[in-house]
Amino acid sequence: MVSNTQIIFAQIPTTYPEEGKHMLVKKSEIDLDAEIPQGSVLLKTLCLSVDPYMRGRMRDASIKSYSPAFALNQPMNGHVMALVLKSNNDKFKVGDYVYGMSSFGEYVVVPEAYTAGLEVRNEAKDSGLPLTNYIGVLGMPGMTAYVGLIKFGKPKKGESLYVSAASGAVGQLVGQIGKMLGLYVVGSAGSDEKVEHLKQIGFDGAFNYKTKDTKEALAELFPKGIDIYFENVGGKMLEDVIANANRYARIVCCGMISQYNTTEPYGVRNLIQVVGKSLEIRGFIVSDSPEMREPFRKDMTKWLLEDGFKYRECIAEGIEKTPQALIDVLRGENFGKQVVKVADL
Template sequence: MSNSTNQQILLKSRPVGEPKESDFALVETPIPEPGEGEVLNRTIYLSLDPYMRGRMSDDRESYASPAELGSVMVGGTVSQVVKSNHPQFWAGDFVLGYDGWQAYGVSKGETLRKLDPNQAPISYALGITGMPGMTAYFALLDIGQPQAGETVVVSAASGAVGSVAGQIAKLKGCRVVGVAGNEAKCDYVVKELGFDACINRKTQDLSSALKAACPNRIDVYFDNTAGSILEAVLQQINLGARIPLVGLISQYNAETPPPGPNLMPLLVKRALIKGFLVGDYQHRQAEFVNDVSKWLQEGKLKYKEDVVDGLENAPHAFIGLLQGRNFGKLIVKVSDDPTR
């Protein structure tokens, strides 16, 4: 890649079922020029998140319009400003933006947030202090409303969202049980993050493992996955249980939406399932940033990143994310991080 060349990953075809690398195309294009009020950014980190699978399809209703075929895949980015035509940004600034899967992006200044590399590693803005962390914070506290002494179950427990949700539930005095996809993740969740227990969904029977790990049954289920975990949890909820439905990772690759669990336990236990989207909480970002920054500084929250090198590896890494191959918040290091 020459100094004047941009690398971009385009959505070439809409995946059917599991995405394949051939659904993406890596192209080289000239580095764009920022216009009036715009900023040219060099991407340092690209965030990969399960929601992106939804953007690749156009056959179902989703939060947002699908990515267009032949255009750059969308995604959150942490970048350094190369050239600015916006009064609030200078070359050298670090910014959080939404430039997508490319090495250089041009953004309107208004859409960028400046990052202070002395406060936290700049990549954290894609994870624990960014959208995934805020999802964990508000979905758990607003919908889940965990009370001290209650039992909280978290699926995808070692992931970007689940790892934060479970730690916050511990801070609130709950018994916290994770569900994760392998032993290393379970070990991490219990030994590093301080969950009380973690169930390996690949090797353990969910129902009996939940029963053993939740002797007082389940008051809050932070659901990143839906599918069989939700089904097993519903059989063991307490009266008035709350289930923030944050993701349905188990079915993002499904060609037709699979049936859900039988809902009888909701009636019997007067429980609720409520869908959550972090965008609805933008106006309350300050609460989140205050609490999470403090907890990070006090060492009460731990955070793990899974860093993949090179934009060209983004498709492979993304496919692995939907299979649970990542371990921690998945980000792609697109270019050097001068702060580390």
């Protein structure tokens, strides 16, 4: 028997989730020598991804949404990179690296029904890229940036792009892809250090939304208006962007983190401009665009290895840091893509 720490969803939060109340660190044991069921695999989790959308899963299971609610008193789950320790499934071999949805535990037996959400990614063994990249820039967050900007932003060379939460898991890539496509790119973030970083990775402009009025900053940094907004924040930020948007602007809604942890959502008052400016506001979920997976992986790998793309990560060490890592993401207290390193090989 070995120790097996898991992260349990224990209670539905009304505002920000808390460790010890809504999320628990639970220690148990697992027998790694035990037989596993037909079709299942036994994984050793190497690293896991905490992302803003998980807040939406901390809800009453009776409320429908695009991703399922977390089950109460069960382990949370999300994207991981893991090593196959045992396989009773032809798709996976012992020693394979797999990427996909798995429970947040050090060791996980994935039943056959859930193995469809796993994929072998043995290229991670010798790509020269950090393993954590596979749950970030080369995983769901990276593909979210790619699909959102290219498919829904419909960028044309010379247009202007604004990215909020721009130093985050998705935003930092949206800005760099925007530059690659010939856009004028401005981002906002919540500290001067983050703002400085955005300029260093190629953003044409950046501002700290905590110390500068957004509406003024946008007017100043977008003298010709905003053509594409990659929306991660919502609320007043969205209202200020609409006020500065050009005719036919596309507002691609990836997330609205300012509205996740509040019981008093902000009322956006200038939607009448949607008519006057023929705006398009479009929410999307990356998993609805599987046709873009291969082009994304090909392009992003090239951009990382050959074109100098930077991907900043914020690495928490140890699975027991998972609750705090997620809270940091929701409060904007991380810097870069937040991941949790669970184990070495």
